[in-house]
Amino acid sequence: MALTELQLPTKEDFYRNIQHAATEMNNIMRRWQDMAEFLATVDAADMTSIGVPTGQVRTDLVEFRTAVEEIISLYQGNSVTPTNVPDAVMDKIRRMT
Numbered sequence: 001m002a003l004t005e006l007q008l009p010t011k012e013d014f015y016r017n018i019q020h021a022a023t024e025m026n027n028i029m030r031r032w033q034d035m036a037e038f039l040a041t042v043d044a045a046d047m048t049s050i051g052v053p054t055g056q057v058r059t060d061l062v063e064f065r066t067a068v069e070e071i072i073s074l075y076q077g078n079s080v081t082p083t084n085v086p087d088a089v090m091d092k093i094r095r096m097t
Contacts, residue, residue, distance in 0.1 A: 029075050032068045039065040060092045 009017065039061060047058060067082070067089040074080045 029072055033072050036065050036068040036072065057096060060089070060096060063089045064093045 044058075047061075048054075052058060052061070063084050067084055067086045070080045070082055071086060
């Protein structure tokens with residue numbers, strides 16, 4: 001379905017929206033990379049000391065780190081074969097208690 005003239009943004013608004021989305025994507029990737037690097041430094045003793053239970057939660061955190069690293073690698077132009085489905089990993093993290 002084509003947009004009507006009333007729905008079309010101006011060229012400036014269109015470019016601004018695209019530029020904003022690209023900037024936001026870069027910022028998100030940097031934050032995710034920082035999180036993945038942080039999680040890579042957290043060992044079992046650290047998780048125990050902050051109260052992260054052993055078992056599935058720790059496994060989910062490792063899968064999250066791996067998924068984020070793979071997404072970042074793909075974003076940077078590297079060839080990646082995903083270890084897990086990122087959507088499923090993110091859903092587990094969202095539901096973590």
